[in-house]
Amino acid sequence: MIPELGHFALILALAVALVQGTLPLIGASRGDLRLMALGRTAALTQAFLVLVSFGALTQAYVTSDFSVLNVVDNSHSAKPMLYKISGVWGNHEGSMLLWALILALFGAAVAVFGANLPDTLRSRVLAIQALIGVGFLAFLLFTSNPFARVYPAPPDGNGLNPLLQDPGLAFHPPLLYLGYVGYSVTYAFAVAALLEGRVDAAWARWVRPWALAAWCFLTLGIALGSWWAYYILGWGGFWFWDPVENASLMPWLVGTALLHSAIVVEKRDALKSWTVLLALLAFSLSLLGTFLVRSGVLTSVHAFAQDPSRGMFILAFLLFVTGGGLALYAWRAPQLQGGGLFQPVSREGALILNNLLLCTLAVTVLLGTLYPLFLDLLTGNKVSVGPPFFNATFVPLCAPLFAALCVGPFLGWKRAELGPALMRLRLALVVSLAAALFAMTMIDSRSTLAALAFGFGVWLILGSLASLTDRFRSGTLRTIPRSTLGMVISHASLGLVVLGSVATSSWSTEVMQTMKPGDRIAFAGYSVVLDRIEEVRGPNYIAERATLNVSVGGKPYTVLQPERRLFTVQRRQVAETAIQTNLLRDFYATLGEGDPKQGWVIRLYLNPLAPWIWLGAALCALGGFVSLSDRRLRIGAPSRRPSSLQPAE
């Protein structure tokens, strides 16, 4: 009964979305206030209905209702509760429902927080948002119904892919979708602006919080995915340039560019058509990522819907959304008049450089991801584009971006001088050069590139913090605007990410050894003894667990217990690494195949600064949230601030 209610709610949501996607648009063009007001009501109703539908599916999972096909295929009664719940979105149908839910919730958020938007703009944004929703709801109902029943109901389910049974991965999809889908709002704002033929400072002020929120979630989602790859795949790496990782990186890069170019629109009334294009592209690339992952045109760990008919649907939808947006752009954007003029060396100039580099990076990733597909189709040759390509193209492009990143905030609008800006950064410059030199001579003389990148990491941290020194001296640190503080945090934490990635990928130590209980190996100054291998039972798996006693100079230091879990329902093995961290480095151990006669394969890694990668990414997103907390005060109240600055009369 409850699954049918969920199904029914989904159908109703589609009907509501159709109303929300059409009538307010008509209302906006005719100036009919009643039709426009319908947009808000419809957005809230649609969100409620999709929420009911999502709740119904969750209920089926929580109670292990095996009369629902989706639950049979992706759940099992012996699974811990957390993974019963995360199983809801650990499959194609459920994850699309989560996507539709987040989309509807964003629509409702625009309806609630957009109270002070002009009526026409708000109704157009809500209508565009609803039209996107129509696509996803129709996709769910016609090709991927999560509520399909199975009769007779089997006694138990097939279980969730064991690789996904992990706390990190339970929250990775929702965060990522909050990011992807968040860009639907900026897309809707861009289309609405093109329809209205007006892009101005007020528009940029309304768009920026949404772009920022989407960006924060996407950052967290990507970081969580990378963290999961680091500790569950057991290869010691954290980024593999897998098509799916790339699919999430592209909207992130374009979204970051959007975040910066919108500032120029807001402050200087320039870069309008460019910013609108970025807003369209950020969401289009999110959809492209979905298409690549769900259609089966590329192979990847995430490809769970290898169904050409679904692929065609998503492609048609992608074409409709992106093509519609870009056609409107080709038609209306040339009429957008740019405002402020500026010199190449200026804040605007720096932000344009930032945009050019970020977009070039995005194109690089796009080419690297799609090239194997194109080549296969055109010539039948199979190639895979991996780290060597990206190391040769992506990494060098980061250098000018990082170099300019710290200088930009010191440049004034319209026209600026490079000299004084660099003078204020001289300390950061000297220290980071010293750091690069130190890395080259003391850590590893072979890789000049790694040493340079290390210097860039230090530069990013010190150069970003340098903008606080004046405020620190004058004692006005406490009155710093939250948006500035957020920027400093995000920029500096990017430095942490760079330091962590460089150190881990260039200076880690590893050893692989076959060991029997009682064996001892010396590794990077530690002495490691395999104490025992034992069998342990989890709720839905049986594991072999190794106990490694680590000591330094004869004194016990730590105990590591890596496992190999055999999930009994799926008959799949998953490595569970053991990681001991002191925030400066990770001691990382994995247990491989083995038996009492031959011994077990043990791999040990020492990854310097590895925790900084995810610490940095989390701080980066935190910076975004800090900035957002400032903006929230200003959303929809653009006139309040200038008037409060008027001298009292």
Place this chain on the structure above:
Amino acid sequence: MRRLLFILPLLTLALMAGFFAWSLTSGRDPASIGSVMVGRPAPKLDLPALRPGEAPLTDADLRTGKPVIVNFFASWCTPCLAEHPLFTRLREREGATIVGIAWKNKRDDALPWLKRLGDPFKLAGFDLDGKTGLDWGLSGVPETYLIDGTGIVRRHYRGPITERDLNETILPFLKGAVK
């Protein structure tokens, strides 16, 4: 000219979408590893017969002027079980010439297996040490090769053949439609 710049994103999208539509409809399997055997003469074949009392299997059996299907199988292989009825159907309804090769499989296991499930093979070879499989570029069983009358490999299927393979490539091949 400036106008063209604004149309550029749309054109790029159209180009990409065209590619994607093509890749979706081409029936390409991104996970397939391809085969170097296709388009070349079938590798050497010189195997003892699986069924007692029959003549050994030789190259001449693949160059009879008629299309031949070569299937590597083993009684211990579960996917082989899945594709077996399709071979039976090919034999009974289409009269196809199918050569079966028991790969890394003892006679005592392979023969009862064929007896139990039905034997669709006109000729059957016996590759106990798997050396012939090595020559044929086998990565496991089951694998199936379509060989034309002159002994050239025209198709190579890794894994069990499916109903779709049967309808889309194997049957047209037997009728001479696929080169």
